[in-house]
Amino acid sequence: MAKFKEIEALYIHIPFCNNICTYCDFYKMMARQDAKSKYIDYLIRELDLKLKYLSSIKTIYIGGGTPTSLDNELLEKLFKAIEERINLNKVKEYSIEANPLDLDINKTNLLNKYHINRVSIGVQSFNDARLKFLGRNHNMLDVINAINNLRNSGIENINIDLIYGLPDDTFSKFKKDLKQAVRLKVNHISSYALILEEHTMLYNLFKEGKFSELDGDIQANIYYKTNKYLAKHGYNHYEISNYAINGYESIHNLTYWNNEYYLAIGASGSYYLDNTRYTNINNLKKYYEGIDNNHLEYLEENKLSTKDQMAEEVILGLRKVEGLDTNRFKDKFDKSIYEVFGDIINDLVNKKLLVLTKNNHLKIPKDKLFVSNSIMERFI
Numbered sequence: 001m002a003k004f005k006e007i008e009a010l011y012i013h014i015p016f017c018n019n020i021c022t023y024c025d026f027y028k029m030m031a032r033q034d035a036k037s038k039y040i041d042y043l044i045r046e047l048d049l050k051l052k053y054l055s056s057i058k059t060i061y062i063g064g065g066t067p068t069s070l071d072n073e074l075l076e077k078l079f080k081a082i083e084e085r086i087n088l089n090k091v092k093e094y095s096i097e098a099n100p101l102d103l104d105i106n107k108t109n110l111l112n113k114y115h116i117n118r119v120s121i122g123v124q125s126f127n128d129a130r131l132k133f134l135g136r137n138h139n140m141l142d143v144i145n146a147i148n149n150l151r152n153s154g155i156e157n158i159n160i161d162l163i164y165g166l167p168d169d170t171f172s173k174f175k176k177d178l179k180q181a182v183r184l185k186v187n188h189i190s191s192y193a194l195i196l197e198e199h200t201m202l203y204n205l206f207k208e209g210k211f212s213e214l215d216g217d218i219q220a221n222i223y224y225k226t227n228k229y230l231a232k233h234g235y236n237h238y239e240i241s242n243y244a245i246n247g248y249e250s251i252h253n254l255t256y257w258n259n260e261y262y263l264a265i266g267a268s269g270s271y272y273l274d275n276t277r278y279t280n281i282n283n284l285k286k287y288y289e290g291i292d293n294n295h296l297e298y299l300e301e302n303k304l305s306t307k308d309q310m311a312e313e314v315i316l317g318l319r320k321v322e323g324l325d326t327n328r329f330k331d332k333f334d335k336s337i338y339e340v341f342g343d344i345i346n347d348l349v350n351k352k353l354l355v356l357t358k359n360n361h362l363k364i365p366k367d368k369l370f371v372s373n374s375i376m377e378r379f380i
């Protein structure tokens with residue numbers, strides 16, 4: 001049987017936003033105060049249902065939606081409930097996602113008061129035209145103010161999310177966003193290609209012929225030049241889309257890429273436990289009924305075979321730029337990775353789509369990272 005560590009990571013989903021972005025397909029909604037308040041009550045009840053899993057938690061990540069769209073009173077209620085149930089002395093990384101417009105000094109002081117030590121800001125761009133296309137309602141000054149407020153409140157560990165690959169995008173356009181991010185000296189940058197997900201406003205506009213998708217080669221060019229640019233400015237490229245100043249790599253997200261167990265609470269929250277991938281139901285009425293009946297409703301409950309667990313170990317591990325530790329694979333599954341995936345690995349190595357490093361990591365070469373999905377698919 002595979003060996004997993006105790007649960008060290010907790011994700012908390014807040015499905016509320018003050019504004020809906022054109023590209024977003026997450027589970028989120030705009031809601032009234034009473035609806036938000038009810039949700040927080042149930043979230044705390046779900047936390048109570050899962051108390052037995054909380055004793056070794058080392059990272060907490062409050063995501064969404066936009067958690068900071070909750071007013072300070074509700075946020076405080078949630079933070080207190082967390083603090084009463086989890087030993088924060090053991091928690092190394094306590095993150096929250098934020099909209100720059102929410103981060104006034106009262107909010108950032110509140111975050112610091114409750115020991116949040118990492119804030120991930122949904123910036124996406126510093127350019128007004130790009131922000132308008134993405135349906136974001138902030139501007140560059142709002143981001144600068146938000147970062148100043150965080151720092152003045154004592155929170156130094158800041159991530160910003162950026163999006164490239166808009167129609168007619170080029171590296172020289174995107175570079176302006178990267179330059180501004182570097183100038184702001186944020187510790188961590190996540191840079192994602194725009195994806196046209198079904199059921200989003202952008203997808204509908206695209207289907208109506210209002211714009212064309214960016215050519216894949218241009219996207220790849222932006223991606224590889226981004227990697228070089230950020231490396232030149234001191235950012236360690238440690239996962240396909242993530243870059244950090246050394247020592248600021250996200251501990252929480254590494255739990256996912258290291259394929260360890262983790263817990264989640266909240267509607268649509270996904271977690272991995274006892275060889276099973278769970279996703280909570282993404283419907284508030286059913287989510288509340290499940291908690292009332294002491295029997296959570298799932299959108300997905302998928303028990304993994306040992307072979308599936310191994311495939312996931314490889315696929316997630318290859319997301320890391322340092323690659324997958326083959327010795328760790330052997331320790332975890334009591335089997336060499338070559339016994340299980342030898343033919344696939346040899347084929348990919350021969351095609352120069354995988355390399356074996358001196359320290360026995362299998363990794364995707366840097367110049368193939370943009371096509372990593374097609375490489376990972378081979379292990380499914």
Ligand code: SF4
Pocket residue numbers: 016017019020021024025026028064065066099122
């Ligand atoms: S991208 Fe973030 S802020 Fe925008 S609608 Fe989606 S969850 Fe809300």
